[in-house]
Amino acid sequence: MTIAQIKIHHFRNIDFADITPSPEFNFIIGNNGSGKTSFLEAIYMLGHGRAFRHQVSSRIIQHHQSELILFSKLINANLQSHSIGLSKTRDGKNKIRIDNDDGYRLTDLAKLLPLQLITPEGFDLLTGGPKYRRAFIDWGCFHHYPEFIGLWNNLRRLLKQRNALLKQASSYQQLLPWDKELIPIAHRVSEIRADYLAQIKPDIINTCAEFLPEYQLDCQFYQGWNSEQNYGELLAEQFIRDHTVNYTTIGPHKAELRLKVNNIPVEDLFSRGQLKLLLCALRLAQGEFYARHKQQPCLYLIDDFASELDSIKRNLFAKRLKSMHSQVFITAVDRAQINEMISENDKIFYVKSGTISL
Numbered sequence: 001m002t003i004a005q006i007k008i009h010h011f012r013n014i015d016f017a018d019i020t021p022s023p024e025f026n027f028i029i030g031n032n033g034s035g036k037t038s039f040l041e042a043i044y045m046l047g048h049g050r051a052f053r054h055q056v057s058s059r060i061i062q063h064h065q066s067e068l069i070l071f072s073k074l075i076n077a078n079l080q081s082h083s084i085g086l087s088k089t090r091d092g093k094n095k096i097r098i099d100n101d102d103g104y105r106l107t108d109l110a111k112l113l114p115l116q117l118i119t120p121e122g123f124d125l126l127t128g129g130p131k132y133r134r135a136f137i138d139w140g141c142f143h144h145y146p147e148f149i150g151l152w153n154n155l156r157r158l159l160k161q162r163n164a165l166l167k168q169a170s171s172y173q174q175l176l177p178w179d180k181e182l183i184p185i186a187h188r189v190s191e192i193r194a195d196y197l198a199q200i201k202p203d204i205i206n207t208c209a210e211f212l213p214e215y216q217l218d219c220q221f222y223q224g225w226n227s228e229q230n231y232g233e234l235l236a237e238q239f240i241r242d243h244t245v246n247y248t249t250i251g252p253h254k255a256e257l258r259l260k261v262n263n264i265p266v267e268d269l270f271s272r273g274q275l276k277l278l279l280c281a282l283r284l285a286q287g288e289f290y291a292r293h294k295q296q297p298c299l300y301l302i303d304d305f306a307s308e309l310d311s312i313k314r315n316l317f318a319k320r321l322k323s324m325h326s327q328v329f330i331t332a333v334d335r336a337q338i339n340e341m342i343s344e345n346d347k348i349f350y351v352k353s354g355t356i357s358l
């Protein structure tokens with residue numbers, strides 16, 4: 001899927017923009033605070049219903065405006081087009097339109113606009129808590145296994161109810177009706193995650209070997225409880241502890257993807273530049289896997305690309321993105337940082353005080 005047109009109204013310092021991007025690389029150049037990241041955030045928001053740096057919608061809506069509006073025309077690999085629109089008001093209400101119809105949900109947008117994001121905040125994938133790596137796995141599960149989102153929503157609902165019940169329960173028996181529903185869903189969610197990771201693992205290992213040839217990455221999936229033990233029996237065994245903390249301490253919501261080299265977690269071993277390379281390699285592997293299975297690439301949003309990467313690695317990354325035929329949006333403060341990556345069909349946009357022009 002590529003963005004053929006995007007219109008942005010009242011998004012941070014962008015009052016209005018109407019952009020026709022290149023289906024290949026788009027470079028967004030401007031000084032600090034000019035609005036480059038805001039432009040990427042607007043695209044991200046169209047695919048996720050939220051910005052990647054800001055959770056509070058009132059902070060994304062332009063000062064003195066009551067709502068932000070985003071609109072985009074998308075074209076897929078079969079040249080079918082879709083129009084998508086999203087508006088957000090200060091009280092956090094989203095309105096989604098797809099092909100001029102209301103009543104869609106954020107997951108419908110996410111399916112239409114698969115995005116990979118590489119930003120300075122994206123280091124959380126490697127240095128933050130397990131939830132960031134679960135989000136990485138679940139991105140793939142969401143796009144490749146249609147049943148996953150329904151299972152995940154049920155799992156979340158059940159865990160919420162179970163945790164609320166844990167506070168009052170005096171014996172494990174009271175939790176049994178919930179666990180009867182929870183256990184098969186937990187197993188299926190874990191099976192899907194394990195299957196996705198088993199399939200994508202060769203891509204991850206090979207891409208990492210190309211970006212960091214001196215290291216051999218090991219990536220292990222932990223499903224959230226000991227796989228040699230019965231989940232139902234473990235839930236029963238954990239009752240006293242879970243009751244004390246009012247929280248279900250084992251399950252798919254505790255899953256983790258452990259990334260190590262020579263048994264050392266990558267965040268303890270790698271330099272910042274190496275972490276960025278690994279981040280790029282993981283996102284690239286995931287995007288390439290998606291493109292291969294869906295016969296169309298996903299979009300890449302890359303903020304502050306030049307920082308921490310040397311020009312050899314920048315070019316390697318750009319070459320892989322180009323061979324995937326992805327539409328890419330890259331920000332930079334200086335044209336010199338991206339000069340060597342520019343090809344014939346690429347576009348360069350300049351951003352000045354929220355105004356975006358060619």
Ligand SMILES: Nc1ncnc2c1ncn2[C@@H]1O[C@H](COP(=O)(O)OP(=O)(O)OP(=O)(O)O)[C@@H](O)[C@H]1O
Nearest residue numbers: 012013032033034035036037038059060061062063
């Ligand atoms: N709600 C808002 N309304 C208007 N302007 C805003 C709002 N929120 C933030 N801004 C301003 O938007 C500007 C653009 O920020 P943005 O993060 O997009 O800049 P940038 O070009 O990516 O900068 P850098 O290169 O420093 O990362 C900032 O100057 C900020 O003060």
